[in-house]
Amino acid sequence: MLKSPFIKMAWRNLWRSPRRTLITISAISIGLMAIVFYFGLMDGMNSQTLENNIRGHAGHIKVYAKGYKKDPTLSKRIKEPGDILRILSEEPHILYALPRINAQGLAATGVKSAGVMIRGIDLKQEEKASDFKRYVREGIYDIPAGKILIGKDLAKLLRAGIGETLSLIVQAADGSIGAENYKIGGIFYTGEAAMDSSLVVMSLEDLRALTVLGGDVTEITVILDRSENTKGVMRSLEGRLDRKGLELVGWEELLAFLLAMQSLAEVFKYVPLVILIVVASLGILNTVLMSVSERTRELGIMMALGTRPSRIVFLILLETTLMGIAGVILGVTGGMILLTYFGDRGIDFSQWSEGLRTIPFHPTTIYPVIEPVSFYLATGVVFVSAVLSALYPAYKAARLRPVEAIHFA
Amino acid sequence: MSIFLKMAWRNIQRNLRRTLITLSAITFGLSAMIVFFGFADGFHGQWVENTVKAYTGHIQIYRSGYRDDPQLNRSIEDVSRVTRELKADPAVNTFTSRVEVQGLISTAENSYGVLIRGIDPEEEIKITAIKDRIIRGRYLEGSKGGLWAVRGVLIGYRLAERLNADIGDKVVLMVQAADGSLTSELFRLKGIFRMGAVELDSSFAMITLEDARRLALMGERVTEIAVMLNRPEDVLPFAERLKKRLSPSGYEVFTWDELMPALREMIELDNIFMYIILLVVLVVISLGILNTMLMSIMERIREFGIMMAMGTTPGRVVLLVMLESFFIGLLGVILGAGIGISVNRVISIRGFDLSRWGGAVEFFAILDPVIYPETDPRNVLWSCGIVFLTALVVSVYPALRAATLRPVEAMHHA
Numbered sequence: 001m002l003k004s005p006f007i008k009m010a011w012r013n014l015w016r017s018p019r020r021t022l023i024t025i026s027a028i029s030i031g032l033m034a035i036v037f038y039f040g041l042m043d044g045m046n047s048q049t050l051e052n053n054i055r056g057h058a059g060h061i062k063v064y065a066k067g068y069k070k071d072p073t074l075s076k077r078i079k080e081p082g083d084i085l086r087i088l089s090e091e092p093h094i095l096y097a098l099p100r101i102n103a104q105g106l107a108a109t110g111v112k113s114a115g116v117m118i119r120g121i122d123l124k125q126e127e128k129a130s131d132f133k134r135y136v137r138e139g140i141y142d143i144p145a146g147k148i149l150i151g152k153d154l155a156k157l158l159r160a161g162i163g164e165t166l167s168l169i170v171q172a173a174d175g176s177i178g179a180e181n182y183k184i185g186g187i188f189y190t191g192e193a194a195m196d197s198s199l200v201v202m203s204l205e206d207l208r209a210l211t212v213l214g215g216d217v218t219e220i221t222v223i224l225d226r227s228e229n230t231k232g233v234m235r236s237l238e239g240r241l242d243r244k245g246l247e248l249v250g251w252e253e254l255l256a257f258l259l260a261m262q263s264l265a266e267v268f269k270y271v272p273l274v275i276l277i278v279v280a281s282l283g284i285l286n287t288v289l290m291s292v293s294e295r296t297r298e299l300g301i302m303m304a305l306g307t308r309p310s311r312i313v314f315l316i317l318l319e320t321t322l323m324g325i326a327g328v329i330l331g332v333t334g335g336m337i338l339l340t341y342f343g344d345r346g347i348d349f350s351q352w353s354e355g356l357r358t359i360p361f362h363p364t365t366i367y368p369v370i371e372p373v374s375f376y377l378a379t380g381v382v383f384v385s386a387v388l389s390a391l392y393p394a395y396k397a398a399r400l401r402p403v404e405a406i407h408f409a
Numbered sequence: 410m411s412i413f414l415k416m417a418w419r420n421i422q423r424n425l426r427r428t429l430i431t432l433s434a435i436t437f438g439l440s441a442m443i444v445f446f447g448f449a450d451g452f453h454g455q456w457v458e459n460t461v462k463a464y465t466g467h468i469q470i471y472r473s474g475y476r477d478d479p480q481l482n483r484s485i486e487d488v489s490r491v492t493r494e495l496k497a498d499p500a501v502n503t504f505t506s507r508v509e510v511q512g513l514i515s516t517a518e519n520s521y522g523v524l525i526r527g528i529d530p531e532e533e534i535k536i537t538a539i540k541d542r543i544i545r546g547r548y549l550e551g552s553k554g555g556l557w558a559v560r561g562v563l564i565g566y567r568l569a570e571r572l573n574a575d576i577g578d579k580v581v582l583m584v585q586a587a588d589g590s591l592t593s594e595l596f597r598l599k600g601i602f603r604m605g606a607v608e609l610d611s612s613f614a615m616i617t618l619e620d621a622r623r624l625a626l627m628g629e630r631v632t633e634i635a636v637m638l639n640r641p642e643d644v645l646p647f648a649e650r651l652k653k654r655l656s657p658s659g660y661e662v663f664t665w666d667e668l669m670p671a672l673r674e675m676i677e678l679d680n681i682f683m684y685i686i687l688l689v690v691l692v693v694i695s696l697g698i699l700n701t702m703l704m705s706i707m708e709r710i711r712e713f714g715i716m717m718a719m720g721t722t723p724g725r726v727v728l729l730v731m732l733e734s735f736f737i738g739l740l741g742v743i744l745g746a747g748i749g750i751s752v753n754r755v756i757s758i759r760g761f762d763l764s765r766w767g768g769a770v771e772f773f774a775i776l777d778p779v780i781y782p783e784t785d786p787r788n789v790l791w792s793c794g795i796v797f798l799t800a801l802v803v804s805v806y807p808a809l810r811a812a813t814l815r816p817v818e819a820m821h822h823a
Contacts, residue, residue: 017707020700027696034689071573073519104521106513106583106591111480113585114511115522115612157511159478169513169583169591171520193671198522257607264763272686275441279690282434283697286427290704355674 028327036335300405443749527621714819738800
């Protein structure tokens with residue numbers, strides 16, 4: 001079918017009216033460029049938010065004692081986690097296994113108080129594994145025993161600054177009420193509303209003492225080399241940990257909420273795509289239709305000389321395909337240039353940082369990066385719809401009656 | 410002039426199919442944008458309304474400085490000073506006094522940090538839909554029971570799950586009272602609500618205003634007074650009015666968007682994205698129109714040559730071409746706006762159910778997974794305006810091309 005005279009003819013036909021062809025190609029390429037960039041922005045936003053959440057608090061996998069997920073109390077804890085940490089550290093793909101304690105409590109200064117979540121972490125190890133250290137903006141991250149880190153909004157709410165004393169009151173593992181005074185050693189600002197307004201961080205040892213937990217922890221947060229390995233690692237660990245009365249939760253479940261939100265935001269991705277494609281296709285339909293009607297005589301002569309209708313259809317579709325290819329090449333190039341430019345520099349959304357904070361760990365500077373799926377989808381849909389919009393004109397051309405067409409004014 | 414109108418009108422009918430295709434591109438693009446905006450506006454409107462109702466009201470009044478540095482002993486003492494002003498203003502629909510204080514809720518085995526809200530059960534339901542959102546147990550009543558009765562507390566279903574508590578269970582609320590001491594009191598779980606917003610359902614506890622005052626040793630004080638107005642548009646002028654009257658007496662007045670900047674900013678951000686989309690759609694539409702106009706001129710080169718040879722001035726030729734585009738733009742705008750607005754109307758009769766995205770909707774919009782598109786006349790007007798202007802601007806180049814033809818050459822054009 002791909003006979004060279006047809007390609008040559010289609011190519012020459014396009015340049016008989018270069019302005020028209022260029023305008024059509026630019027409609028395709030501007031539309032595609034905008035879509036590619038826009039998809040890159042959305043994808044970048046989603047993947048960076050996910051990554052920040054995984055690195056910031058969730059981890060790829062959490063190990064809990066059975067029942068803790070449903071009912072997170074200190075009584076359902078991981079007893080003496082040494083063995084388990086060893087198993088985790090021997091597993092391939094696991095970069096870090098971080099023992100943590102989470103407890104609910106009340107933080108109070110002399111005059112003010114707030115409900116807080118208290119997290120005990122291994123400061124040394126978390127420093128390497130998570131982003132947390134870079135969120136500490138005042139004071140220091142490496143706090144000694146007896147000192148704590150608190151969120152910026154909590155500090156504001158309690159009117160407490162570095163060096164001041166805070167009382168923490170918790171319900172300890174044995175049901176008794178434990179209370180202790182701590183000095184504020186650092187203030188963090190993660191940009192995530194709930195953490196900044198209600199999290200208190202201290203060393204694992206201090207929180208164990210406060211909650212009377214002995215050597216136990218409430219969770220182990222596991223960080224992997226790559227998110228894609230989550231399922232595999234979970235499968236490999238499941239049996240062994242199950243025997244020890246533990247359960248595993250993957251990031252897709254931990255962040256189910258965020259993923260659900262992102263899927264809602266997909267509406268913002270596909271609705272514009274559809275609108276653009278319909279509008280662009282109507283433009284192409286019109287252009288091709290006109291270029292066919294201009295050539296009525298010529299097409300009539302071709303058919304009178306023996307060109308079969310199917311060949312005419314082929315010719316018209318080929319012309320549009322060539323325009324589509326040119327449009328796609330230009331559009332993809334333009335889109336990629338935009339993505340590279342802004343992908344390096346990032347786009348600053350900090351003017352709306354309060355709004356972005358409602359989504360946990362949403363970055364305020366977004367680096368657009370397009371996912372392969374979005375890229376092929378955008379390019380494919382634009383190209384196919386461009387070619388399809390030539391179907392009707394091609395059909396019209398093939399239905400011409402040679403004798404009448406030759407006598408067309 | 411009138412003959413040009415007639416000519417332009419007839420010219421666009423000469424190739425009816427072409428005109429219809431161009432028209433449909435404009436119509437589709439415009440109506441799709443109107444529907445898209447309608448959904449977003451409806452969504453944002455419901456979001457604001459529900460959030461405002463659940464949290465702040467349209468306006469909130471505090472003692473000066475309290476919002477910045479909430480100390481219970483610096484809260485509102487003289488409630489009647491404020492309510493006098495509110496009762497006198499016709500813009501006010503309803504208002505209620507509240508006590509809000511951070512605290513800890515505990516069962517025998519579990520405790521969580523919560524925001525404890527003391528409400529007037531009768532007044533609160535005029536603002537918040539809380540009473541209809543009780544899924545188990547009952548709503549609060551005015552405190553009758555006397556000193557010995559155990560008080561009732563309402564919590565969200567997520568918090569109830571976490572606390573593993575059921576109706577009738579005993580819980581202890583602990584707060585830091587106005588004098589700085591820690592106080593706690595036994596309550597019975599009276600009702601479990603499901604407001605639909607994660608924050609409300611997982612970290613709020615509601616008790617009666619009297620109970621909250623007693624628990625936090627507040628005497629007759631309240632921390633804030635929430636006001637709902639009859640019309641959301643009145644928020645700014647009303648807030649200005651109220652500020653003038655109350656700030657000399659030491660009160661501060663906040664509007665909902667000052668209290669919840671996050672909400673306003675998210676809506677702004679959504680709108681910016683939509684404007685960018687609109688812009689790209691416009692560019693693609695205008696390239697389509699440009700192509701059509703150019704081609705329709707190329708077809709008529711001879712005709713223009715004859716017109717000019719017979720004395721039509723270039724200015725008139727420009728006018729003629731632009732009038733053709735004017736008609737197409739005008740028709741496109743009328744059809745597009747008509748279809749867009751009608752689609753919004755039809756969808757908003759029954760609403761559009763987003764609940765298959767379940768969890769996410771709960772985070773965004775309190776209560777309603779069903780969106781009712783709203784047509785904001787301003788959005789319709791300016792998107793129509795821009796589409797119409799685009800049609801005109803795009804025709805300038807083809808018009809100039811036609812006007813600069815040389816009559817003799819043009820007449821001999823094949």
